Each structure stands twice: as structure tokens, then as C-alpha cells.
Amino acid sequence: PDGYFYVTGINTKHKHQRRAVGPADIAPILEKDQMFLFSQTGKAACYNPETGVREWQTQLKGLFEYAPVFQEPYIYVASVQGLVYKIEVEYGRETARLDLAHTLLGDLASDGNNLFLGLADGRIVCVGMDDLKVIWEVRTGEHLFCGPSLQDGKLYLASREGNLLRLDSSDGKQEWKVRLHGVSVCTPALAGDYVFTATKSGEMAAFDKNSGKRLWQNLVKEGFSASPLVYGKHVFYCSDRGTVYALRHKEN
Numbered sequence: 204p205d206g207y208f209y210v211t212g213i214n215t216k217h218k219h220q221r222r223a224v225g226p227a228d229i230a231p232i233l234e235k236d237q238m239f240l241f242s243q244t245g246k247a248a249c250y251n252p253e254t255g256v257r258e259w260q261t262q263l264k265g266l267f268e269y270a271p272v273f274q275e276p277y278i279y280v281a282s283v284q285g286l287v288y289k290i291e292v293e294y295g296r297e298t299a300r301l302d303l304a305h306t307l308l309g310d311l312a313s314d315g316n317n318l319f320l321g322l323a324d325g326r327i328v329c330v331g332m333d334d335l336k337v338i339w340e341v342r343t344g345e346h347l348f349c350g351p352s353l354q355d356g357k358l359y360l361a362s363r364e365g366n367l368l369r370l371d372s373s374d375g376k377q378e379w380k381v382r383l384h385g386v387s388v389c390t391p392a393l394a395g396d397y398v399f400t401a402t403k404s405g406e407m408a409a410f411d412k413n414s415g416k417r418l419w420q421n422l423v424k425e426g427f428s429a430s431p432l433v434y435g436k437h438v439f440y441c442s443d444r445g446t447v448y449a450l451r452h453k454e455n
Contacts, residue, residue, distance in 0.1 A: 228268040232278070237292060241267040241280055247288075249295060259295035263288055269350065270310040272318060274332060279318060281307050287318070289335055301335040303328060309350025309390060312358070314372065319358055321347035327358065327375055341375035343368060348388040349430075352398075354412070359398050361387035367400055367410060379415040383408065384422065394433040397452065401427035407440050409452060421450065 205226070232239040238252040245267065248260040265282025272279040277298070281287045285303035290296065306323040313319070317338060318330045325347055328340040345362035351370075352359040357378070358370040365383045370376060385404025392399040397418070398410045403426035409418045425442040432439045433452075440448040 229270060232271060232273060234273045234278075235275065235292070239271065239273075239278055239292070241271065243267060245282070247280070247290065247295065249292065261290070261295040261297065263297070269307070272311045272313045274313065274315065277332075279311060279313070279332065281311055281320060283307055285322065287320070287330065287335055289332070299335040301330060301337070308348045312351045312353040314353060314356070317372075319351050319353060319372065321350050321360060323347060325362075327351065327360070327370060329372070329375065339375050341370070341377075343370075343377070349390045352391045352393050354393045357412070359391045359393065359412070361389065361391050361400055361402075363388065365402065367391065367398065367415070369412070369415065381410065381415045381417065384420065385426075388428055389430040392431040392433050392438070394438075394452075399431040399433060399438050399452075401429070401431055401440055403427065403443075405442075407431070407438075407448065407450065409438070421448075423448070 227242045229241050238250045240248050243266050245263045249258045265284045265286045276292055278290050278292050285305045285307045287301040289299040308323050309321050311318050320328045325343045325345045326340050329338045331338055345364050348363050356372050358372050360368045363386050366380050368380045369378045383402050384406035385402035387402045396412050398412045400408050405423045408420040425444045428443055429441045438450050438452050
């Protein structure tokens with residue numbers, strides 16, 4: 204938030220490099236010996252992660268708060284205002300732009316051919332990565348304050364109305380919808396046959412990804428805005444108060 208990024212050694216607190224890029228909410232993206240950063244002021248930049256030398260910088264329109272998608276030789280990023288950019292990773296040149304004309308409040312999802320975006324007004328939009336043309340869009344009837352998760356041709360969405368939805372990524376058709384305990388503003392996590400969710404009312408839950416059946420839930424007295432993280436047989440939740448919960452996942 205202070206406008207700098209830092210490069211440190213994994214096993215030391217020593218700051219090897221410090222560079223000013225402007226206030227940012229997005230973690231750096233590391234791909235192919237390049238590091239990409241996007242600031243809240245619309246600045247996009249590429250650095251050599253070893254030397255800290257800037258390779259290119261370009262100014263975009265909008266506020267950037269959500270993770271981009273890397274698909275060599277391009278990187279795709281969307282602003283909160285709904286502007287979607289396709290940028291060459293070698294020189295930082297903008298090659299395509301799409302204006303969705305509505306607020307976007309979540310990360311992009313991609314299957315390698317298409318981008319999937321959730322808009323605050325409840326629309327899910329599928330966009331071709333070649334030309335940034337809209338392929339399909341559907342209205343879910345919900346308000347979406349987080350992006351979709353994608354696995355095996357299915358999109359999973361958690362809504363502000365407290366629902367978990369599954370859509371077919373080929374056409375946006377809804378396949379099932381189940382209730383959550385409270386408002387959700389974080390993207391569901393996927394692992395194997397399971398979908399993990401968290402809500403502002405303190406619910407941590409797991410569902411069968413195919414049927415939507417609730418497998419288990421835990422309730423605590425603090426809410427969640429961050430998405431769950433799955434590692435091995437455990438799923439981790441970090442609350443808005445900074446408490447980290449580690450749950451061992453099992454179906455029953």
C-alpha cells in the first residue's frame with residue numbers, strides 16, 4: 204500500500220531490492236523470469252526479478268485490485284471499472300481492450316482459451332482470449348463480489364445473497380444452487396471433488412462439486428473475506444480478524 208515492492212531472500216529478512224511502483228493490492232506475478240506488477244493508479248510494469256531492473260512500463264486506465272491471467276505471450280488484467288486488457292509480455296504493448304461497462308470485484312478465471320469474469324450486477328461473462336470478444340453472458344440473479352473458480356469445464360460462484368452456484372463454462376447454464384450460511388465475498392476453493400467456501404457470518408464449509416451436497420461445516424464468531432487455501436488433506440481459512448484456522452478435510 205505504500206507504493207513499493209520488495210525482493211527478499213527466502214531464508215532471511217534482508218531486503219535485497221526496493222522499488223517504487225505506486226500503491227498496489229495485487230501480489231506480483233512471476234512467470235518466465237519476469238515479474239509483473241499492477242498498481243491502483245493504473246500503472247503496469249515488468250521487472251527482472253533477480254536484478255530489479257524494469258523492462259517496461261505502461262499506463263492503463265482504471266483501478267487494479269485483482270489477479271491477472273498469464274497466457275504466454277500475453278497477460279490479461281481487468282480493472283475494477285470493468286476494463287479488460289490484453290498486453291504483450293515482451294514489450295508491454297496493449298493489443299486489445301474490452302469495456303464491460305460495469306464494476307468487477309474479483310479475479311479472472313481462464314481455461315486457456317477463454318476468460319471468465321463475474322460482475323457486481325450478477326452477470327458472468329465469457330470472453331475469448333484471442334480478440335477479447337464476448338462469447339456469452341448470463342445473469343445469475345445474484346450479486347457477485349468475488350470471481351469464479353473453474354475446474355473441468357464448470358464454474359463455481361459464491362454470491363452476496365449467500366448462495367453457491369455451479370455453471371457450465373461452455374454456455375453459462377446453471378446446473379445447481381445451494382444455500383450458504385451468510386454472505387460470501389470470496390472465491391470458492393477447489394480440490395479434487397470438493398468445493399470449499401467461507402462467509403462473512405463465520406461459516407467454513409465443503410460441498411461435493413458434482414451434486415452440491417453439503418459435506419461438512421464449521422461456524423466461528425468471526426467472518427471471512429479471503430478465499431480458503433487447500434494444501435494436502437487440510438484446508439486453511441484466514442478470518443477478517445487475522446485468525447488462521449486449519450481443518451483436516453474428510454467427507455463425513
